[in-house]
Amino acid sequence: MTEPTSGTRSYLFADQVFPVLRIILLAIVTLVQTVLCGVPLLANHDVYDPAWVADAAFVVLALVGAACAPWVLRGRPLPAAVALPGTAVSLLAAAAATWTVPPDLHFSEVDWSFGLVGWHLFLLLAERVAVLIAALCLHVVISLGLFVVPGPPDRGAVGSGMIFLVSIIAFQFAVVVVVWVLHRRAERVGELAAERDRLRTGQALAEQRRLDHRQRFAGQLGATLPLLAGMADGTLDLRAPGTLQRVTLAATQLRRLFAENDDVPDPLVHELSACVDVAERRGLDVSLGVSGETVPVPTAIRRELTGPVITALSLARSRAKVTLLRAADDVRVAVVADSGTIDSATSGSHGTVVAWYSHGQHTRMEARWRPEPIRLT
Template structure:
């Protein structure tokens, strides 16, 4: 059975779209909006060349932050180092702006906040709020130092603080919403995938059973007709063997109840069916409930028993036991010249064998790690 789609990778791809959108938005702001402001107010700064350097430094921070975000490289030391450099550019911009023009030409306030959001997008909200508070505090201190804190400046400061913080906190909220929605969408997609896979396996199992019913019918129809019209001798060993083979196959079909069988049982039944088609009568007995296991583990357990079955001559018995939690054993008793194959036994699987005359007994056991 195919594995169901894991929800984790789906959620990562879902949230990555928002991360990319955040990077694009911050980069466009820095290149287009801030670039335009630098050109428009170039001659109004105390040191125009320093402003260009600050703009370039912030652009470099955006590139580094985008690489960390999109590659999911969680590094507290690197993140907060970039945050410190980001805040330093905010201080440099505040110093470069004359006090009377601080709120009009200091684009660094908004840029530092947006870049900070990019850097701490998936970190705790308290860290985001602290960063934005420090950023606002830088501008507030700059205004106070210039003696520009009249009522008009305070009103403008509060208005700009509300406007910039609203955008920045909206990005943080959007990231949380996308993370929550991505998880829900991933779980729903995984459930749909699992249901579709289960339905496909059920249909496959049903089709296989129909094929086996037809196989039994092919084996026994001619014998029954011959017995009815007297053309077949019931004492003939070949007829008895053919009836025994069909009876064993039919008994297994009637005993099967799982729509989605355990991968180990599915592998064993496939090998048993192939051996029966060669005329070998096989009895399958199962004791206990099969523990969940992967396809790889099932293949490792079934490898030796299935190889031994290929050498069975007339009769064989397969017993699958899971009497204790996390333990499974598959034993095969065959007649003829069957041999235990020389193969590398997978981790966790043990193989035991014994021969008595023309009878070979092999057991493959597995303990869940």
């Protein structure tokens, strides 16, 4: 049998692209902060007011990048508990650094935090595109607010500031578009990979069911052929109760086996109905009662539940009643028939328990299965 691929790791586009993207962003953050922002901060240290706030903002942004490094270097996405607080801290640090810049030097190389914090946001929110766009817009709004709050800037400051702002923001929003495309493609490829695995798993299970059904049919046919041969050559007496019981048992088993392969909403009821149908065809007065909602029952369990039903119906003389009781934690199949005296109890290999009780000329059989509860870890 081909092994299902659901137990193996699927190739996903995101598994390959985003770890590399995060490493690139971490390298950009480190390089931009060290070279393009650290040098202007040191060269123009005396213009910041107060300078210690600009220094603290620089250190805080460096710590944000360092906090992301353990996840990035291990190729893992940043958890929300790191990404969202890191975003808030980065925006506050950038606003504090911009606040220390003189009004006439906003949106210049002295305003080093404006371009740097965008890369921090990319690093923190690469897989949360909507939040990334909102954070970038908030950053621009805060920077523009700090630009105009001290007083209306002159035309020259506005022109140079807008050129600086547009050149950085346009590039960063272009990167946002690339990240968004990668994110959408990752989702699509992930969906295709999951669908491929689902189809392969379904094919493997269908093939396994087909082989299992063929083996069971071959085994059942092997048990039935001697009966057919005996009836054909006259060595079996069809009037003998034992022979009739063997024929009835074989016919019911074959009918249930055929029903097992049908695609129906409620397989257990369908298979019980097949057993009842065979019993009715031989003149037995049979009723089937079902109580409770549909409960998923594996094929092997259904075989262990319906097997005793087949036996009980084959032993019945004139009438029988089949009852199916279902709950989330308990599935029971019972048969009451006028089949004489039988007292026994057996356990199946899949956790089913079968018990026979006799009351005068009537026998009651009960097959029971209790699904294991789902354990939340």
